[in-house]
Amino acid sequence: MNPxxxxxxxxxGLQRLGSVTIFLVQLLIQCxxxxxxxxxxxxxxxxxxxxxxxxxxxxxxxxxxVLGLQGYDLLRRFGSEEALGVAAALxxxxxxxxxxxxxxxxxxxxxxxxxxxxxxRATDQLTAMEIMAVNPMRYVAAPRFLGGVIxxxxxTAIFSLIGLYGAQLVGVQMxxxxxxxxxxxxxxxVGLHDVNEGLVKSLVFGIACSLIAVHEGYHAEPTxxxxxxxxxxxxxxxxxxxxxxxxxxxxxxx
Amino acid sequence: xxSTASAGATPAASAxxxxxxxRDVHYxxxxxxxxxxxxxxxxRGRITAIMGPSGTGKTTLLRLITAQAAPASGQVxxxxxxxxxxxxxxxxxxxxxxxxxFQNGALLTxxxxxxxxxxxxxxxxxxxxxxxxxxxxxKLQAVGLRGAASLMPGELSGGMARRVALAxxxxxxxxxxxxxxxxxxxxxxSLGFILRLIKHMNQALGITSIVVSHDVQELATxxxxxxxxxxxxxxxxxxxxxxxxSDSAAVRQFMTGSAEGPVPFHYPAPDYATQxxxxxxx
Numbered sequence: 001m002n003p004x005x006x007x008x009x010x011x012x013g014l015q016r017l018g019s020v021t022i023f024l025v026q027l028l029i030q031c032x033x034x035x036x037x038x039x040x041x042x043x044x045x046x047x048x049x050x051x052x053x054x055x056x057x058x059x060x061x062x063x064x065x066v067l068g069l070q071g072y073d074l075l076r077r078f079g080s081e082e083a084l085g086v087a088a089a090l091x092x093x094x095x096x097x098x099x100x101x102x103x104x105x106x107x108x109x110x111x112x113x114x115x116x117x118x119x120x121r122a123t124d125q126l127t128a129m130e131i132m133a134v135n136p137m138r139y140v141a142a143p144r145f146l147g148g149v150i151x152x153x154x155x156t157a158i159f160s161l162i163g164l165y166g167a168q169l170v171g172v173q174m175x176x177x178x179x180x181x182x183x184x185x186x187x188x189x190v191g192l193h194d195v196n197e198g199l200v201k202s203l204v205f206g207i208a209c210s211l212i213a214v215h216e217g218y219h220a221e222p223t224x225x226x227x228x229x230x231x232x233x234x235x236x237x238x239x240x241x242x243x244x245x246x247x248x249x250x251x252x253x254x
Numbered sequence: 255x256x257s258t259a260s261a262g263a264t265p266a267a268s269a270x271x272x273x274x275x276x277r278d279v280h281y282x283x284x285x286x287x288x289x290x291x292x293x294x295x296x297x298r299g300r301i302t303a304i305m306g307p308s309g310t311g312k313t314t315l316l317r318l319i320t321a322q323a324a325p326a327s328g329q330v331x332x333x334x335x336x337x338x339x340x341x342x343x344x345x346x347x348x349x350x351x352x353x354x355x356f357q358n359g360a361l362l363t364x365x366x367x368x369x370x371x372x373x374x375x376x377x378x379x380x381x382x383x384x385x386x387x388x389x390x391x392x393k394l395q396a397v398g399l400r401g402a403a404s405l406m407p408g409e410l411s412g413g414m415a416r417r418v419a420l421a422x423x424x425x426x427x428x429x430x431x432x433x434x435x436x437x438x439x440x441x442x443x444s445l446g447f448i449l450r451l452i453k454h455m456n457q458a459l460g461i462t463s464i465v466v467s468h469d470v471q472e473l474a475t476x477x478x479x480x481x482x483x484x485x486x487x488x489x490x491x492x493x494x495x496x497x498x499x500s501d502s503a504a505v506r507q508f509m510t511g512s513a514e515g516p517v518p519f520h521y522p523a524p525d526y527a528t529q530x531x532x533x534x535x536x
Contacts, residue, residue, distance in 0.1 A: 124360035131320055131354045132374045132422075133346035139377075 023215045026137055027145050034142035044147025048109040048210075049154055055108055056101060060159040063096055064088065064166025071167070072175045081177050085186035088167035093190065093198040094253075097160040099246050102205035105152060106238035110213035113144055114234040117217025118227035126218075141214050148210025149203070156202035197253045204245055209238040272331075273298050273430055273462050274319055279328035281314065288314050289325070290486035296430075296479075301456050301463040303477035303494070305470060307508065310483045312466040313357075316432050319464070320352065321345045333429075350378065353423035354432040359415035361407040361422070367394070368403040371422045378426065393421040397451065413444030420448070424455065431455065433465040437472050445472065452476055470509055474498070482508060 035041065071087045117140060120126050126136040171177040213234045220230035274296040281289040288311035296302045304312050317323040318330050321337045330337045332348060340348070361370050371390045375381060381389070394400040397417040407415060416436065423431060433452065437445055453476045455461045467473055473480065474494035482490040482497060482505055490497050490505045498509050507515030523529070 120363075123363070124356050124358060125362055127322070128354075128356060128360035128362070128419075130322065131349055131352070132377070133349040134374070134377045135342075135346075 019219070020211065020215050023218070024211055027142055027211070027214070030135065030138040030142040031146055033138055034146060037139075037143065040139070040143040041146055041150075044143045045151050046147075048105070048113070048144070048148045049151030051112075052105060052108045052151070052155060053158070055104055056155045056159050057162050059100060059104055060097070060162035061166040063100060063159075064092065064163030064168075065170045066166075067091055067096070067163065068167035068170030068175070072171055072177065081171075081175070082181040082185055084167070084171045084177050085182035085184075086189040088171070089164060089186045089190045090194055092160045092163040092167070093194050094201075095246075095250070097156050097163060098198050098201035098205055099242060101152065101156045101159045101202065102209055102242040103239055105148070105155065105205075106209050106213070106235050106242065109148060109151070110209050110234045110238050111231045113148065113210070113213040114217035114220070114230045115227055117141070117144070117214060118220030118222075118230045121218065121220055122222040122224075122227055136218075141218055145210045145214045148213065149206040152206025152209070153199060153202040156198060160198065193253075197249070200253075201246065201249050204249060205242050208241050208245060212238045212241065270334075271297050273333060274464065275329075275331040276315070276318070277329040277331070279318065279325040279330060281311070281318065281323070281325045281328075283314065287486055289328075292328070292483070292487055294481050294488055294491065296462060296464055298462050299456070299460050300478040301452065301465060301476055303473040303480040304464065304466045304483060305468055305473060305480060305508070306483035306489075307468065311486070312468075312483065313434055315483070316354070316434055316464070316466055319432065320349060320354065350426065351428060352430045352432065353426065353428035355416065355420050355423050355434060355436055357435040357438060359407070359412075359419040361410075361415055361419055363407050365406075366403070367399065367405050367407070367410070367418050370407065370418060371425050374422065374426050389425060390421075393425045394418075396424070397421045398447070413440050416440070416448070417444070420451065424459075424461075427459070428461065430462045430464065433463065433467070435467050436465065437467055437469045449476055470494075470511065484508075 067088050068084065071084050071091075072081060075081050075083055075087065117126075120136075120140065126140065129136045129139060168179075168182060172179045172182050216230040216234045216237070217227075220226045272295045276292055276294050279289050279292040280287070281292075292315070294304075304315060306312055314323065318325060318337075319332060321330075321332075321340055324338065333351065335344075335348070337345075337348075361367075362373065365373070368390055371393055372386050375386050375389060391400055391403070394403055397420055399414060399417055399421065402410065402414065402418070407418070410418065431452075436448055436452070440448065449472060452463055452465065456463050456476075465473060465477065477494055480490075480492060480494050480497050481488050484504065490500055490502065497505060500506060500509070504516045506512075513519045
């Protein structure tokens with residue numbers, strides 16, 4: 001195989017970016033009529049959201065517990081264990097919950113979306129819709145995209161909540177940090193600005209991850225290998241883009 | 255392969271009579287030429303068979319007729335309208351007058367048989383639920399699968415899936431039905447049933463049918479007109495009987511299914527004995 005020149009990589013990257021942008025515009029145009037079919041949307045929120053709940057809740061609990069342990073150990077060195085509530089809340093709300101939820105979403109719901117749509121392409125289901133004069137962008141792609149965008153902030157909120165419980169479980173129940181101080185410091189120091197940062201991140205990650213998953217599935221080669229490749233690309237691209245966007249949004253909020 | 259009978263082997267058709275006309279179409283996919291000057295026409299109320307060896311572009315022809323692909327040059331006319339420059343709205347309006355049966359059925363896997371057949375009705379009409387139910391059950395009864403209405407596509411055999419797909423294709427009462435390899439992999443009972451159904455829908459409902467297949471014997475029993483496509487062109491046209499009586503060795507080879515003849519069975523390769531000996535030396 002010939003090694004590809006760097007400019008070829010750049011060109012294919014730009015081509016991909018252009019293709020995703022055009023796809024996003026087409027998708028947004030179809031989102032309005034897709035809202036007229038609420039049953040499809042509810043089904044997709046269920047698929048992307050409710051079906052990811054267990055993995056999100058379990059991960060949230062463990063991430064919160066680790067945060068409790070590490071935070072307690074770190075803060076104890078400075079003699080300020082009481083600040084554990086604030087540290088856990090800020091860490092979770094602003095950073096860990098949106099980012100880890102997005103990474104888990106890419107792995108769980110994103111791959112499911114990409115492979116489902118890719119298989120629909122491979123088995124001529126999308127073509128059959130086209131022949132029946134039904135736009136698959138409207139019927140298949142738009143509800144799945146919207147479902148992902150709506151599900152992500154909800155999953156992030158649940159992740160934060162369970163994560164805080166995990167941090168409290170370790171910090172207060174196991175390490176003996178005062179319960180009142182833990183919650184009151186959190187209440188006093190965490191502002192709407194911090195919640196908004198998490199919310200904006202989860203919305204942007206929701207758009208990015210769902211867009212990548214739907215785009216990859218929709219344009220998958222109609223073969224077993226093509227669907228597999230689309231699934232892999234979804235996880236890789238969604239994860240990298242999530243971390244990149246995370247930096248950009250964090251910088252914008254500071 | 256040379257042309258033996260022209261497209262005019264059937265009696266001349268008036269312009270109103272021609273539902274699909276393909277004129278001097280050139281088309282290439284992935285750098286490989288598929289059609290090089292294809293000419294054919296499909297007449298109203300008749301069953302037209304499009305035959306040819308695998309890889310001759312029979313399915314591509316259906317893609318051109320349904321405006322899923324556009325020819326590099328030439329003209330594809332459906333219902334008297336040139337498809338060139340058709341927007342999405344016009345394309346969808348055209349497709350609503352057509353039905354298509356896919357080789358694998360292409361049923362939507364997230365809904366049951368009933369909902370699959372009801373899908374085009376729900377998408378394109380505001381009919382009340384009792385009427386939708388009546389319509390769907392009538393079509394399912396026509397394909398013998400009324401009892402399977404609540405099954406999911408994954409629970410159907412290949413033949414059953416194709417019959418459900420046929421019910422879905424006819425539920426909007428199309429003027430033209432396109433069949434993509436409808437006989438592949440069917441058991442004799444399903445095959446006989448599909449054959450009778452194609453004939454019945456053509457005779458009873460006056461649906462114009464275009465059947466793409468390489469099952470010569472089956473097609474010969476139902477087709478009114480036949481086209482044999484090879485090397486990007488119509489190699490022969492006429493009734494199945496005319497094709498069988500053709501004096502072209504290539505047409506006769508295809509119609510009788512012989513491996514010997516001008517159409518090579520083997521893909522071009524170096525000499526067999528030489529290649530085996532080379533492998534031995536290595």
